[in-house]
Amino acid sequence: MDTVNGAPFAEAVWQLDAVALEPARLRDVLLTIPRGVTAVMGSSGAGKTSLLNVLVGFEKPDRGRIIGAPRVAWVPQNGGLWPHCTAREHLEIARGSTTGVDELLAAFDLAGRDAARPAEMSEQERARLAVARALATPAEVLVLDEPLTGVDPAPSGRYWDVIRQHLARTGAALVFSTRLPELAISEAEHALCLRAGRVWHAGPVAALYAEPPDEELMACLGPGNWLTPAEARRWFRAQITQPRCLRPEQIALTPVPEGPLCVESARFSGACAEAVLRHVPSNATRTFFHRPPRAELQPGDFVQLTTLLSVLLLFFLGA
């Protein structure tokens, strides 16, 4: 039996061994894609689509080999819809029967559009139909390239519920690419970060969120505060030996009458707030991301930076 990092291959969906795709789209990718839900992340041009194309077999790697050939349902970046088929026909062809088609159409709010062809649909409807078609197949792995892009955030959550229920019911694995950190955090168990065609990081999402190895990887999962030992000493009066990440929900900016930290500017965007603080004794400034319940800081306010108790313990344990 093939093994993946010493473990039986049955625990993985794919193993990539030095896979390369020219011109420099994928470079010697050595990787295991485990079962469960994997989010492929990276900036534009990092190789997300190339990797998914190679996994499903749409593109053949120029070098290397791929172990594993599960039955795949693929949602390409352009949807890959069939222009001559109606929404209903898409699902019936994918399913091979009419069973459950009405339910899927309803779940993706396409019940009233079942006779529409892709050209007659909005971009959002096409994105939903592409995902619905993938769910109509008996695939062992769903490979979704930036799924539901352009779909309004509010209903998008419902569609992800449908995807989650499908995975739970069928036991299928999911590999999806995204540029939305919150989507990776909420949906994925494994994170795969690509940079310039290479695997930059692969591991559990929770670990990448809580303890990213470096500042750039920290940014893959949204805003965070990267602190070197010197910065921790200056801004938190804390001693740490290694650089650490503090996520917005792990710190609090508390207004105080007087202190060494003064607010230069503050911007509240609902989920996360950004405050530029000045360390008065050294005149140094830096931006902090935090998560206040409402906008409350004004330029000129003095604040105290504190960490949540659990994080504080982590600080000292790590020190």
Added chain:
Amino acid sequence: MPGLAEDGVSAVSVVADIALALGRALLLAVVAMGICGALCGWLAAQSGPTRTGAWVLLLAPFFVPPALIGAAFSNPALAVSPSGREIFYLTILALKLVPLAVVVRTFLPSRLSAEARFVFHALGRSSWKEAARFHLRGAGPGLWIAGAVVFLLAFTESELATLFQVRTWTVLTEACR
């Protein structure tokens, strides 16, 4: 009435020649429709000098004058049996007309994207009949126009048929004379 009897033979022969030409044109149209999509895809995937060279090679037979083709191939063609001559003629005609179908498909590409085709094939359940119906429906007008162009040109072709002495309605055969 010897003249009347001869006219009757000629009429039957012309009908047979038309039927033969129709069958030949239909066969070439189907072949062209079948392979022009793949050829278009392959040409699109090439780049630089390879692409230019491939286009030149593909289009060259179309621009070669029939008299030149006849001069080059009529002797070997005439040396083989009538059925061998027919195959020879069909091959030369295909080399001349399939590039036209490729040109038509280049300007009127399939409505099905490569991804859409891949997703369909990845389902892996369809019989060849279902697959053919799916592709014919999804290909759009370009495929039918390409087929029609090849069919009409093959059906009305006369120069090569004369040189290769194959039976067709555009060439007066011995029976018609």
